[in-house]
Amino acid sequence: MEEQLIQHLKDLVSINSVNPDLSKLGQGEKQIAEFIHNHFTKLNIESKVHIIKDDRCNTTAFLKGNNPEKILLLNGHLDTVGIEDMKDPFILKNDGDHLYGRGTYDMLAGCAIQMALATFFSKTPCPISLAFTFVADEENMSMGMEHLIKHYLPTLPSKPFLGIFMEPTEEAIGISHKGYSWYELKIEGLAAHGSRPEQGINAIFPMEHALSELSKINKELLDEEPHPHLGHATLHPGMISGGTAKSVIASESNIKWERRTLPGESKQKLDDELQRVISAVLKAPGNHKVTGSQVYNRPPNEVKNHSTIETLRKVAGNKDYNGMSYWADSALATMAGIPSILFGPAGHGAHAIDEWVSKESMLNCYKTMKKFILEL
Numbered sequence: 001m002e003e004q005l006i007q008h009l010k011d012l013v014s015i016n017s018v019n020p021d022l023s024k025l026g027q028g029e030k031q032i033a034e035f036i037h038n039h040f041t042k043l044n045i046e047s048k049v050h051i052i053k054d055d056r057c058n059t060t061a062f063l064k065g066n067n068p069e070k071i072l073l074l075n076g077h078l079d080t081v082g083i084e085d086m087k088d089p090f091i092l093k094n095d096g097d098h099l100y101g102r103g104t105y106d107m108l109a110g111c112a113i114q115m116a117l118a119t120f121f122s123k124t125p126c127p128i129s130l131a132f133t134f135v136a137d138e139e140n141m142s143m144g145m146e147h148l149i150k151h152y153l154p155t156l157p158s159k160p161f162l163g164i165f166m167e168p169t170e171e172a173i174g175i176s177h178k179g180y181s182w183y184e185l186k187i188e189g190l191a192a193h194g195s196r197p198e199q200g201i202n203a204i205f206p207m208e209h210a211l212s213e214l215s216k217i218n219k220e221l222l223d224e225e226p227h228p229h230l231g232h233a234t235l236h237p238g239m240i241s242g243g244t245a246k247s248v249i250a251s252e253s254n255i256k257w258e259r260r261t262l263p264g265e266s267k268q269k270l271d272d273e274l275q276r277v278i279s280a281v282l283k284a285p286g287n288h289k290v291t292g293s294q295v296y297n298r299p300p301n302e303v304k305n306h307s308t309i310e311t312l313r314k315v316a317g318n319k320d321y322n323g324m325s326y327w328a329d330s331a332l333a334t335m336a337g338i339p340s341i342l343f344g345p346a347g348h349g350a351h352a353i354d355e356w357v358s359k360e361s362m363l364n365c366y367k368t369m370k371k372f373i374l375e376l
């Protein structure tokens with residue numbers, strides 16, 4: 001099995017599945033989706049490629065078990081981040097326990113595990129049904145997961161009782177992860193000659209009040225009681241811009257920030273923070289205008305008190321429950337009524353140029369998943 005699993009990973013890595021909305025070297029998920037579809041078809045497992053738009057695709061496959069109505073959702077994302085500055089990103093390189101290549105860790109190894117599980121359960125009776133799902137665009141806007149929730153999950157014989165998203169968790173049982181919200185604030189003034197500031201309205205000076213309020217809120221978040229697995233909520237300004245020339249009184253400035261959110265934080269709390277920043281800038285000296293809004297939001301995820309997850313934890317060798325700092329599609333599945341967790345191999349370098357997954361850990365995850373499914 002080790003060889004087959006590595007071969008699956010090698011095949012998946014060899015196909016460019018860079019997200020085209022993140023890098024101009026990306027070609028979308030069509031080719032990798034079709035490759036996976038062929039694997040299931042060869043195993044005589046009912047499978048389909050779903051075209052979302054152009055070359056953006058999902059693949060699904062349904063294996064009917066002894067109890068067809070009891071369905072476990074398995075999920076992986078097909079897209080990877082860019083390959084800029086990487087040498088041979090699409091060639092799997094083996095160095096001891098490390099398997100290098102773009103997407104090995106995040107998360108083609110998880111997809112390879114699904115493929116290997118399908119091979120095993122195509123020959124061995126499976127106590128429950130398995131919905132294998134591979135989605136596009138997790139690294140950007142989750143159009144794949146949204147499509148899956150809208151168009152595929154409702155076609156299943158029943159709602160899956162649990163979702164396992166095989167993102168890298170170092171073999172911990174990822175029962176929670178943070179969410180995030182993006183904000184933009186614009187300050188408008190009036191341009192004037194740099195030598196005649198009295199004729200303009202400077203849109204950059206008031207920005208310091210936005211920064212200082214954001215910094216204050218961030219400090220307050222760090223003073224709050226930490227989440228047992230996720231620690232503190234945070235925020236950071238990610239982008240700042242303004243002005244047109246050194247000799248011109250700037251007529252506009254912009255700041256964009258990201259807020260990483262914890263399960264249980266209310267919308268009201270986030271709205272209040274935004275209002276605080278707007279008010280701080282409004283109170284700054286000058287006749288500038290201020291507008292600000294939340295432009296994007298992805299919810300946090302947390303699954304509690306689920307006996308099947310406890311079974312997985314035991315089968316995995318009494319691994320810890322943990323929370324992941326990063327966001328994942330699992331939040332959308334939980335919101336759609338399928339409690340979803342993260343479980344996947346150890347490795348290093350997600351989104352970095354030296355990405356690798358541990359061969360041994362990938363095999364462990366495969367064995368754990370197989371044993372877990374057989375116990376259900």
Ligand SMILES: [Zn+2]
Nearest residue numbers: 077106107167
């Ligand atoms: Zn991922």
